[in-house]
Amino acid sequence: MTATLERAERQAQTPALRHRLAERGVDRQLLLLVPALLFVVLLFLYPFFYGLQLSFAPEEGGPLASYAAFFADPYQRGTIWITLGLALPAALLNVLASVPIAYRMRGRFRGKRLLTTVLVVPITLGTVLTAQGLLNFLGPAGWFNKILTAFGVDEPARLVGNYWGVFFSLVITGFPFAFLLILSYLSGIDPTLEQAAATLGADWKQRFRRITLPLLAPGLATTFCLAFVLAFSVFPSAVLVGNPAGETRVLALAAYQAAYEQYDYSLASAIAMVMGAVELIVIAVVLLWRSRLYTGSTGGKG
């Protein structure tokens, strides 16, 4: 008797549980999320933790030996600063240069689409064409130095095979991305807001500082983060137009050499983890700074 009652109760509870879950937003529709989650777990999280574990399991020495080896060697340790020294200025330049250009490109004018396309085209260049082009154009016998000579400069400027070559390639590949993002964030800001401010007598400086800039801040932070990620993972151009043994020996290169030239997968994973950590720290700082400024709708979506 009691058993049947219990069963009946349980039966009554089963739908109740489903209902309660549904109330909290869990139901069959969430199954649509499963393939994507499975994918992230299998192809991203699992390899990531595998690498993390590998970095703590070097062939000899204690669990921290790979990290110790990396940080003890100034040649390896220096790659962190080299990478930051390339990526931070390049990302900053790309984002900051995009703002005034995008600001002038809002609204309609003749040739806007053409200009946007021309500014976006460098996305298609690819690292190798950029590298070849920089070598041809900025090299000692390239057009750029020929023009400098024509203007009476004696020494040809050394612009490739060092820091500057990589920096220029980062600007060429990174600027279109930053510009496109900033342009879309800027054009997402409702123009009527500025018109209202203009009606109240704000000049363009005030309108920019008090309305556009605060609304743009989240977009700026996001764009900077993405531009930074792009520049931080620089690898092929550091080899092709830089000086991969010295000045532009970036973290990615160090990790690659550890894995595929020394076959020390533990050290390679350790360098990869350091790389990820340094990058996430920078991004966290940017996002923290951004959260102090303004939180709320950008007025963009909707």
Add this chain to the structure above:
Amino acid sequence: MVALQPGKRRIVASPAAWLVWGAVAFFLVNLAGVVGSVLVSSFGTRWFGTWLPEGFTTNWYADAWRSFGLFDVVSVTLQVSLLVVLISVLIGVPASYVLARRNFPGKRLVYFAFLLPILMPPITYGIPLATVLYKYGFAGNMSGVVLANLVPSVPFVILTMTPFIEQINPSIESAARMCGAGMRALFLRVLGPLLVPGILAASILVLVRTVGMFELTFLTAGPDSQTLVVALYYSMSAAGIRAQQSVDAMAVIYTSTMLVLLVIALRYVNPTQLVARVKEAPEP
């Protein structure tokens, strides 16, 4: 718009505007120099220290096509990127639908999990990923390249599609459900057609990204599964083996492929509307 008209005129003449447009022009001139020098070099015969090469020829293209086995490389590139696009859309769009419409415990965590692969530099997760793929016998062939390239692509589709789906009025779905449409009918008949522009935009962007993705392909490709970027990198970093002009010719082929893709993309997608819907003044 009327209020901004006088401002617009002033902007054209102001010194700040001249500065900005001057900087743009300087950037574009140098860019043209970079691209032009490769283009000229790829058609040039001998070019040593003069303004222009001694003569012009198209031999380098034929040479590049033959000696690199470019047909195979291009077909691998196309297969890989089309597969990546297809799979990432199939996995990504349903997930972005759930993320756009539903609230559930742990949603922020899920979102963060999708964000991480985009925020991490490809080399960081690429090296462990390649190790794992080699362990299970996926790397060194095309499946490994496709799997590795999916890692940033699926989150990319999710992150571009979520705001897009958010912009579709949910009452349309409610109406369809009222009329008795199930999940499948809802997706195929109602949401599908509305999502086509967004899916197209996301696919083309994924395509461009995959064709251009160097690191992941570089780490996982075997000799038969190199895409164009990786083949180019090898031919350029092994300097001295290939004539420089032949590499130039190949780079031009790569860039024109990408350019065609981008031009197609720009016909369907207004690049400025990717992140946010834009309120623009209506056509006069």
